Amino acid sequence: MAERDEALLDRVRAMERAIGEIGTTLDETSTCRELAGFLARLLGGSVAVDLFAWQGGPARRAAAAGPVGTGRGMSPEPYGPHTTPDSAPAPAIGPAPAIGPGAAPAPAIGPGAAPGPEGAEPGPAHVLTAPLAVDDEKPLGEVTAARTGRAPFTVDEAAVLRHAARLAARHIGHARRLAATEDTALHLQRALVAEPGRPHPNLEIAGGYLPAGPRALVGGDWFETVRLHFGRTLLVVGDVMGHGLDAAVDMNAYRTVLREVAATDLPPHRVLRHLDSVVAEDDARRPATCLLVRVDPARGAATFASAGHLPPAVFGADGSAELVDLPVGPPLGTGVGGYEPTTRPLTPAETLLLFTDGLVERRSEDIDVSLARLAALRLPPDPGPGQVVDEVLRRLGAHRAEDDVAVLAARVRARHTT
Structure with a gap:
């Protein structure tokens, strides 16, 4: 009885270790490698993890650990231990067999099966498998363990393998659902930012949006242009607090309401x-920062108003930058109000740059230092909107930024007189 109690205690300890060692990242390949490594150390043999293709077709070998051979002789009996005859060679975990969800297992290894690793000791080969699945969910793949020259797999070892497989399946499922959400949010973000409103022909604009890396949650950064009466254009850049699909949806809501309000002129x-x-x-709406600039080319002026947003920059004909000094009100959504306008000249020789904080902010750095880095830029003479966007993104390392980046540049077109 004491021996059985010790065995159960070992099983619990192994399951606890599995929780700490499997699923430490949101990458499914890393999870498969962690699963294979954990089981290889625990069971003292070879372990292979195969993932089924999303759209059908053969499985792919995602990870393997332990002494791996070159043959294809890995044909276990599912859900439990299996032992081959004493005369059979040790099993080799080779390329993933052509299996898929719901496929029947291949015949068990017997005499004359694919050879095992060169120099393997003769003796019974024990094979154990379990599906990568949580309860009744569709299996995502299969994990296979094999060893030779030792006792068959015990009931406790089989239980730990199934527990580890379920744990890995849970993490892989979470990673895939998160990846799908990120993809949806990113496509929504790009679709919205890529098609701003149409400014007046007397205004030249350029914009850009960069997510903070392929696996980072997309944020609520956005920009917009709204065509007004009398040749004027409203430029907008905003940043909804937070990340993910909810932030992108709220960003779209802000943008829709702003278009309706701006139409009142x-x-x-x-x-x-x-x-x-x-x-x-x-x-339910998240707070957001926002900067509005109404450009009036006929008067050569721009009127600014900020809701908790960073100030814009103006690049002169010589390529030097100047931050616009303007009062900053509270972020949108607080209900406090208190926004004030600021007007300054804007000539055809100057290019205005609006941006979100991801362009300049760096971790553990004061925001004044970050803004000073932007103000210290010296671009080539007479930079247009497109060149300003490209140069600023490149020189400030925006492609390696820790947050999403949205930028919008504008310049009044010079009127040609005849």
Whole structure:
């Protein structure tokens, strides 16, 4: 009885170790490698993990650990231990067999089966398998363990293998669902940012959006242009707090409301005030920062209003940069209001740059230092919107930024007189 109690205690300890060692990342290949490595150490043999193809077709070998041979002789009996005759060679975990979800297992290894590793000791070969599945969910793959020259797999070892397989399946499923959500959010973000409103022909614009890496959760960064009366254009850049699909959806809601409010031709600070009050009524909406700039080419002026957003920069004809000094109100969604306008000249020789904080902010760095880095840039003379966007993104290392980056540049087109 004491021996059985010790065996059960060993099983519990092994399961606890599995929880700590399997699924440490959101990468399914890493999870498969962790599963294979854990079982190889625990069971003292070879372990292979095969993942089924998403759209059918043969499985792929995702990971293997332990003494791996070159043959294809890995044809275990599912869900339990299996022992080959004493005369059979040791099993070799080779390339993944052509199996798929719901496929029947291949015949068990017997005399004359594919050879095992060169120099393997003769003796019974024991094979153990389990599906990568959680309860009644569709299996994502299969894990196979094999060893030779030792006692058959015990019931406790089989239980730990099934537990580890279920644990890995849970992590892989989470990783795949997260990847699908990220992909949806990223496509939504790019679709929205890629098609801003149409400015007046007297304004030249360029924009860009960069997510913070392929596996980072997409944020709520966005930009927009709204065509107004009398040749004016409203430029907008905003950043919804947080990341993921919810942030992208809220970003679209902000953008929709802003278009409706801006169509009333209110000055920028009143647009922000109205937008703030509308959003504050919906508790489900996330707060957001926003910067509005109404450009009036006929008067050669730009009027600014900020809701918790970083100031824009203006690049002169000599390529030097200047940050616009303007009052900053609270973020949108607070219901506090208090937004003030600032107007300054804007000539055809100057290019205005609006951006989200991901362009300049760096971890453990004061924001004033980050903004000073932007202000210190010296671009080639007479930079247009496209060149400003490209140069700023490159020189500030935006492709390696820790957060999403959205930028919008604009320049008044010079009027040619005859």
